[in-house]
Amino acid sequence: MKFVESAAHIAADEMSKVNNDLVYAYVQLIKFLSLYPTAASTPRGCSSASIGSVEYIRKQARVFSEGRVPKKPKPPKTIPDEMVSVILVSYFEISEADTGRIQREHALSMGAENIVGDLLERYIASILEPRGWIWCSGAIVKAVDFIKPPSDREEVWTSLQVKNRDNSENSSSSAIRLGTDIKKWHRTFSRKIGSNWGAFPDPTLASLLSEEGFKEFVTKYLQSLN
Structure with a gap:
């Protein structure tokens, strides 16, 4: 596994097309990975470019930038297990009327924690x-x-x-x-x-x-x- 020649210059050129404010940071990252290529995470997707290639540097410039886009807390989309409510009522003596609220608040809490x-x-x-x-x-x-x-x-x-x-x-x-x-x-x-x-x-x-x-x-x- 090896990075192409002039990887840093390629990184600067590619990031300037994505977010000019991140050129310096991305160049430093590619310099680091050029020295330690085994530290590079495997790119996502079956058709991902090989690590160290020009295409890899181009694609990762966008990944690097998108990783900084603000993210909002989101509750999980999984359906809650109704048996949890049964346990809350039967053992912890929670009112059955409160179980719906607890489920919603638990989902919000998980979204915040994530x-x-x-x-x-x-x-x-x-x-x-x-x-x-x-x-x-x-x-x-x-x-x-x-x-x-x-x-x-x-x-x-x-x-x-x-x-x-x-x-x-x-x-x-x-x-x-x-x-x-x-x-x-x-x-x-x-x-x-x-x-x-x-x-x-x-x-x-x-x-x-x-x-x-x-x-x-x-x-x-x-x-x-x-």
Whole structure:
């Protein structure tokens, strides 16, 4: 698996046709994948272009951009299991008249829960990207949500995976991969109250990230969708 020559120049040209504001970020992403092609996620669809080809770079430019389009919370479309209501009434002593409301509220809760991870990435991106990091929007990189190009003081790329909770599913790959460690961080804990912002793996930015900041970001983001 190898990327074509001048992949970065191709990336710049293709992204300029999609979203000129994302040219720099996309070029950095393609530079990263050119160095570590096995980190590239398999493109969706049976007729997807081979990883590293000109067609791949063209198609992924749109995926990268579309991954940043605002998303609205959506309740799941699955039909609820009526046996749940039977259990609520028979064991938990919930009024049968309340089961319909509980079903609706549960669906809304699930819709809200399903979008928290996306909102978390957007919030972190709003702080990190102006400071040199790149949000890997569109799930183009395996098990990595953010990358940071090498600086004058660093010789390797930094890669980061973020999760909403400490019991969220993680990739089985860990330790050394892509020629560098994948840093992993989670926002909340499954068995205790509190957040984990103070342990954010970039100590220079940890003080800029907080639960209060996240709540403010989410509130403004959702209000802008109405």
